[in-house]
Amino acid sequence: MPNRLEAEPVPRRDFLGLAGLWTAGVAILGSLLGMLRLPNPRVLPEQSSRFSIGHPEEFAAGSKRILPGRNVEVVSTEQGIAAVSLVCTHLGCIVAPTPEGYSCPCHGSRFGLAGEVRGGPAPRGLPWLELSRAPDGSLVVDGKREVPPHTYFRG
Amino acid sequence: MASHGLSEFWTNLKRLPRTFRASLVRHGQTVSERSRSQAVFGNLFLHIHATRTHIRSLRFSTTLAMGVATVSLFLILAATGILLMVYYKPSVEAAYASMKDIHYVVPTGRFIRNIHRWAAHLMVISVMLHMCRVFYAGSYKAPREFNWLLGMGLFVVTLALSFSGYLLPWDQLAYWAVTIGANIAASPREVTDALGITAYFDPGGFIRQILLGASEVGQEALTRFYLLHVMVLPIGLAALLGVHFWRIRKDGGLGRPATPTPAGKGAAAPGTPPSRPDEAPRKTFGLMCVVRDSTPATNLDPADTVPSWPYLMRAELVVFMATMLACVVLGLLFDAPLTEMANASVPENPAKAPWYFLGLQEMVSYSAFMGGLAVPTIVVLGLSLIPYLDREPEGANGALRGPGVYFSGPRGKRVALWSLVFGGVMAVLAVAVPVNFGWLRSWFPTIPQLWIILINPATLLTGAYALWSLVVLRRTGSTRMGAIALFTCFLIGFVILTYVGSELRGPNWDFFWSSSSWPVH
Numbered sequence: 001m002p003n004r005l006e007a008e009p010v011p012r013r014d015f016l017g018l019a020g021l022w023t024a025g026v027a028i029l030g031s032l033l034g035m036l037r038l039p040n041p042r043v044l045p046e047q048s049s050r051f052s053i054g055h056p057e058e059f060a061a062g063s064k065r066i067l068p069g070r071n072v073e074v075v076s077t078e079q080g081i082a083a084v085s086l087v088c089t090h091l092g093c094i095v096a097p098t099p100e101g102y103s104c105p106c107h108g109s110r111f112g113l114a115g116e117v118r119g120g121p122a123p124r125g126l127p128w129l130e131l132s133r134a135p136d137g138s139l140v141v142d143g144k145r146e147v148p149p150h151t152y153f154r155g
Numbered sequence: 156m157a158s159h160g161l162s163e164f165w166t167n168l169k170r171l172p173r174t175f176r177a178s179l180v181r182h183g184q185t186v187s188e189r190s191r192s193q194a195v196f197g198n199l200f201l202h203i204h205a206t207r208t209h210i211r212s213l214r215f216s217t218t219l220a221m222g223v224a225t226v227s228l229f230l231i232l233a234a235t236g237i238l239l240m241v242y243y244k245p246s247v248e249a250a251y252a253s254m255k256d257i258h259y260v261v262p263t264g265r266f267i268r269n270i271h272r273w274a275a276h277l278m279v280i281s282v283m284l285h286m287c288r289v290f291y292a293g294s295y296k297a298p299r300e301f302n303w304l305l306g307m308g309l310f311v312v313t314l315a316l317s318f319s320g321y322l323l324p325w326d327q328l329a330y331w332a333v334t335i336g337a338n339i340a341a342s343p344r345e346v347t348d349a350l351g352i353t354a355y356f357d358p359g360g361f362i363r364q365i366l367l368g369a370s371e372v373g374q375e376a377l378t379r380f381y382l383l384h385v386m387v388l389p390i391g392l393a394a395l396l397g398v399h400f401w402r403i404r405k406d407g408g409l410g411r412p413a414t415p416t417p418a419g420k421g422a423a424a425p426g427t428p429p430s431r432p433d434e435a436p437r438k439t440f441g442l443m444c445v446v447r448d449s450t451p452a453t454n455l456d457p458a459d460t461v462p463s464w465p466y467l468m469r470a471e472l473v474v475f476m477a478t479m480l481a482c483v484v485l486g487l488l489f490d491a492p493l494t495e496m497a498n499a500s501v502p503e504n505p506a507k508a509p510w511y512f513l514g515l516q517e518m519v520s521y522s523a524f525m526g527g528l529a530v531p532t533i534v535v536l537g538l539s540l541i542p543y544l545d546r547e548p549e550g551a552n553g554a555l556r557g558p559g560v561y562f563s564g565p566r567g568k569r570v571a572l573w574s575l576v577f578g579g580v581m582a583v584l585a586v587a588v589p590v591n592f593g594w595l596r597s598w599f600p601t602i603p604q605l606w607i608i609l610i611n612p613a614t615l616l617t618g619a620y621a622l623w624s625l626v627v628l629r630r631t632g633s634t635r636m637g638a639i640a641l642f643t644c645f646l647i648g649f650v651i652l653t654y655v656g657s658e659l660r661g662p663n664w665d666f667f668w669s670s671s672s673w674p675v676h
Binding site for chain 1: 337345348349361374375379500502503506516519593597
């Protein structure tokens with residue numbers, strides 16, 4: 001005689017039915033999550049973030065040059081050479097050089113000569129990019145690797 | 156025998172038009188009430204309508220025709236969109252050239268594209284006006300809460316559709332608007348950067364990568380936006396639209412004030428107006444559907460209703476024709492813009508988003524995350540929750556006259572007017588103060604970014620509006636009045652910020668009273 005205070009056991013049919021329902025639910029949810037992995041690319045379809053900009057001698061001290069199609073300005077000073085990204089840190093527009101530094105056409109961010117924030121909505125200064133030397137002696141900029149501002153590359 | 160079969164064939168051939176019509180239309184001439192009902196419920200496409208319509212629903216002032224106009228615009232957009240797909244090529248190399256082809260070579264291509272563009276803009280306007288109408292009429296109240304939520308979903312999908320279509324021409328306008336949009340989606344990075352945890356936790360970068368399929372706007376982004384624009388979002392919109400319509404009927408048609416019912420057949424007992432859906436009379440309809448709330452067939456004098464065929468059909472047709480006329484006239488008079496081909500090195504100056512996002516762009520010009528993501532999310536969530544937070548019954552205690560009465564009576568009208576003034580002044584201040592005096596960074600150049608993210612005109616404006624609606628809520632003791640105050644504030648804020656963003660902002664997002672005073676390069 002079962003105790004009346006004990007919970008009634010789940011009938012076998014109900015148990016199997018519920019188990020089937022939950023299995024189906026978990027399977028559908030799992031498949032959906034698995035399918036959502038597809039739109040997240042594992043390989044980015046773009047050119048390498050590292051690119052050669054030529055030999056250091058081509059950049060005379062005191063000169064500035066914007067590399068066409070790369071949105072990077074190469075600044076050459078007595079202390080060495082640096083590469084500054086021209087992509088605004090606010091919403092990704094391309095900043096234009098001005099006598100005081102850089103200004104962004106989209107939302108009016110202004111940067112100083114070293115890319116530091118002078119005004120507008122930009123949350124941080126323009127990134128300085130890592131420079132290195134390739135085996136053939138030319139300079140290589142890595143658009144994905146930042147260095148602290150005022151880090152100049154010397155021979 | 157052979158000649159008998161032949162003559163029967165001949166008779167059938169002669170009768171073909173008549174027998175075909177009889178097989179197609181299963182009711183006779185729509186002269187009787189019965190055949191008119193059959194015309195509606197016997198037709199797959201018409202049976203989303205009730206067979207009888209309340210005369211109030213047919214008045215222009217009840218709906219401002221905005222719902223039907225929105226559907227009409229969706230149909231126009233679907234038709235013109237399919238036509239444009241005949242020639243459009245979603246590839247970075249060919250997209251811009253195919254747009255030029257559509258404009259200059261394809262027969263009527265320019266006209267069809269113009270219609271598509273203007274209909275898209277009109278649809279955003281009509282969706283917003285429809286939302287305003289439903290809100291001020293109090294038609295989001297029980298049992299229509301869920302349909303308001305569906306409407307919010309439709310609003311978001313409409314904006315997404317419009318924005319995803321913006322990239323397809325692959326011109327400068329498109330490229331930079333979508334670059335900005337994608338970076339707004341990535342703007343949680345502004346917060347993670349300020350906290351220094353981006354290297355470990357970067358939801359912003361993840362969203363942008365899913366959206367663009369790359370780190371910049373390119374072929375992957377064009378493919379994804381095209382897929383969204385022609386497949387995913389229209390199917391989603393159509394599905395939501397179906398449920399939205401279905402709920403209108405199941406929730407008892409358009410909201411209208413309870414009218415004293417003359418005692419008689421089908422009338423409810425006097426003195427017990429249906430305040431809660433559970434108490435509302437349920438009547439098994441001809442098609443075995445249980446309808447909540449008062450339907451034309453229950454609880455109302457049948458004299459107040461007319462057959463949907465032809466009266467409702469005629470009204471809808473008139474709205475459809477008027478909408479189409481507006482699109483055709485706009486399409487004939489104004490060309491849809493097409494700027495130079497997309498150039499990833501030279502942004503447009505000023506680079507402006509589509510007009511309905513310019514209010515956001517104005518707020519974004521202080522903090523990308525707050526103005527572009529957090530505040531819009533709060534607004535959409537707040538709008539969605541309105542029917543669940545304001546459950547004050549309309550028409551029950553006499554204080555609220557709705558549903559279906561604008562502003563729920565004169566008190567709501569006063570609240571709306573004062574909120575219009577307050578919201579307008581605050582929105583103007585939110586633009587005027589930073590334009591004239593600068594903002595935190597101009598005063599404290601070394602201030603941490605987190606402060607700017609937290610305290611900027613966008614967040615302060617949102618806070619002021621929330622505070623105002625709480626004050627109204629306390630003083631009137633009515634959640635409906637609080638809702639009217641909040642909604643009106645956001646409405647006027649949206650209008651003013653959109654105006655400033657589209658008309659008063661020039662190169663470098665500087666402030667100009669008119670575009671004729673923009674600097675000349």
